[in-house]
Amino acid sequence: MDFTFNDDQLAFREAVSRFLMTEAAPEMLREVWETDIGRSPDLRHKIAEQGLTALSVPEDCGGLGMDDVAWSLMTQELGYYAIPDSLADTAYVAAGLITALPDSIATRSEWLGRIADGSIRIAVGHPVNPLVADAQPSDLLLLSHDDEVHAVPRSLVDVIANPSIDLSRRLGHVVWEPSSATRVATGDTGRALWAAVLERGVLSVAGQLLGLAQRMLDLSVDYAAQRKQFGKAIGSFQAVKHHLADVATRIEFAKPVLYRAAHAVAHGEDDAPVRVSHAKLACGEAAWLAARHGIQVHGAMGYTWEVDLQMFMKRAWALDASWGDRGFHKSRVAGFVLGDAAALGPGRTFEE
C-alpha cells in the first residue's frame, strides 16, 4: 500500500512545470487570446519537441506509454499555466481512445505516430459535451453517432464557432454526416470506447481545475502580501487570511481524490466512474472557491481585464461544466452512495 508518487513521476512534473513557466507566461496567453485561431503553433511545436504529445502513446508506436496516474500530475500543470492549447484532448483523451481501437483499423498506428510526433490535432466530440472543443483547428475529429465511433477528417465537417467567456477555449458546433468510411467502432465496442473516453475527459478537466485553483491561490497570496491598506499588507488581516486558508484546504483535500480516481481509471476498477465524478466535483469546487475568494482578495483589481487572475477564473468557470456538469457528476455519486450495492464505510477506500 503506497498512495504516493515515485521520484520519477515527481521529477517529470517538475520538468513540465519549469518548461511551461518559461513558454506559457501570462503575457503569451494574452497574446494568443487576441488571435483568430486562439492557438499558438509555436507553443504546440515546442510542446511536441519536449515529447509531451507522446506521453500516452504506447511505446511500440513511438510514445512513452504513461498512464492516467502520471497524467493527473500533467493536467494540473496544464491548468496551472492555463495553456491555450487542447493538448490533453489530443495527447491524452484521443490517444486513449485510438490506442484502444482494434489493430484492424489500418490508420490506428499512423494516428498514434502522429500524436506522438505532434503533427496532428484531434478534437473529441463526446455526447456529454454539447459542443466540440478545438473542432475548428483540428485535423481529425472523433465523433459519436449513437454507439458508433467515427474518425472524421476536418475537411468532411462544418464547424460553427461558439465563442466562450474563456477566449482560449474554441468551441464548435459540428455539422457532419456519419458514413461507413469514417466508422471505426460500433456496438459494444463503441459503447465501451465512449465510456472510457468520458472518464479520461473528466479526469483531464479535473486535473486542470485543480491546477487552476492552485494558480489562483498563488496569485492571490502574492497580491495580498504586497497590497497595503491601513498601513499594512492586506494579507495580515484575518478576514483575508481565512479566505485563502479555505482555498488551500480545499485544494489539499481535492488532490488525493484526483489521484485515487486516476488510479481507478488506469486499472479499470469497477468504481472508477464514482471516483472520477468525486474528483471532478472536488476539483471544480476548489477552483470555483479559488476564483471567488481570489477576486475578493484582489478587490477592484480582480474585476479588471488587466490583472491576470481573470484568465484563470474564466478557464475555471468554463471547465467546471465541461465533461459533465455538477448535476451529472452528483447523480453518478448519488447512484453509488445511495444504491443498494454500495460498499461504504471504513476499509472500503481501496478495496471492495
Add this chain to the structure above:
Amino acid sequence: MDLAYTPKQRVFREEVRAWLADNVSRQPLASYDTKEGFEQHREWERRLFDHRLSMVMWPEALGGRGCDLIEWLIFEEEYYASGAPLRVNQNGQLLLGPTLMEFGTEAQKQRFLPRMAASEDMWAQGWSEPNAGSDMAAITSKAIRDGDHYVLNGQKTWSTRAIYADWLFGLFRSDPASSRHHGLSFVLVPLDTPGVTIRPIRALNGKEAFAEIFFDDVRVPVDNRIGDEGQGWHVAMATAGFERGLLLRSPGRFQHTARRLVALYQAHRETADRDPTIRDTVCESWMGAEAYALAAYHTVGRLAKGARIGDEASTNKIVWSELDLKMHETAMRILGARGELLAEAPDAGDAASWLEGFLFAQAGPIYAGTNEIQRNIIAERMLGLPKS
C-alpha cells in the same frame, strides 16, 4: 503508487476484525463523561491492551505491537467499523504518548508509556487557562524550582474528564520573569498530589465532561518534566501537531459516521426528501469522509518516505471538525421533530445517539485549537502571509 494491501496487512486486518467481532459488546457502554461509564471504558481499554490492541503503533516493549502507520490506519478502520467504544484515554495515548516518545528520557518512557497503554493511568490535559485559550502563550500558572521539585501555583481549565483522571500533563511558567512562549516547561502532575483541587464543569450534554483545576503549592519532582526546562512551548507545539493531525481523529471514525448517515437517510427517505438539499448533503458527507481517508493515506505514504507532518495538520483539523458537524447537522434535519429527544425518551429510538454526537460535534471546531487559529496557521505557515 501501489494500492494493494500486502498479505501481512490483510492478515492483520482479518485478525483485528475477528477479535472485535468477538469482543465488542452489542450493548453500548455508559457515557465516558460519567464515573460509571469512565470505568466501563477503562475496563474495555484493558481488554484491548491484554490483546496488544490498545496502542498498536507503539513498540512492543512499551505495550504496543510495533505496527507501522498503514497498519494503524487499518486498525482504526476496523475499530470504528465494528462500533467499538470511543477511546477514553485519548489525551494520554494520542497526545502525550507521541510527545513522550519524542521528548521523554528512556526512564520516563518506561515509567509512563506501558501504564498508559494499559490505561492503568488515565491522563488529563492542562493547557488552557481562564485567560489563555486561543492565546495559549498567555499562560500564567507557575512551576517554580525548589531543589529537586517544582512548586505549582495557578489554574487550568477545559480539562477533559479530569475529575476521573489520575495524571495531568500541562504547561507551566518555570521562569517567572519570562513572557509569552519563553520560559515555559512541560510538567506531569499526579492529580492526587496535595494542593490539587479539581472542580467539574458541566458540558453541553449536562455531564461533568471537563473540569477546572487549581494548583496551590503543589510539589512535583523535577523528574516529571518532559524536555528541557524552559522548552515547554516547543514540546507542547509538537503535541499540538499530533493532535490536529491524524492521530486524534483517524478517518475510520468519519467514514463510519458517513455510512450511518446514509443508512439513516435510507430509513427516512420519504420524509427526508421533502427537503431537497438533504440528499445532496448525505452524498457530500460520504465524499468528505472519503477525501479525508484518501488524504490520510497520502500523508502516511509520504511520512513513510521520510516527510514530516507539517503545517498541513491544520487543514486536517478544519476538515474533520467541519465534516463531523455537517454530518450530525444533517442527521438532525433528517430526524426532524424526534431529533431533540434524549436517550431516556421512550420514542427516541435511533435518534438519541445522533443527538449525543451532534452536541459533541459542536465542540470540534473549538477544541484542539479553534478553527480560526488553524486558518491563521495555514495562512501564515503554509501560504507565507504576514502575521497580524
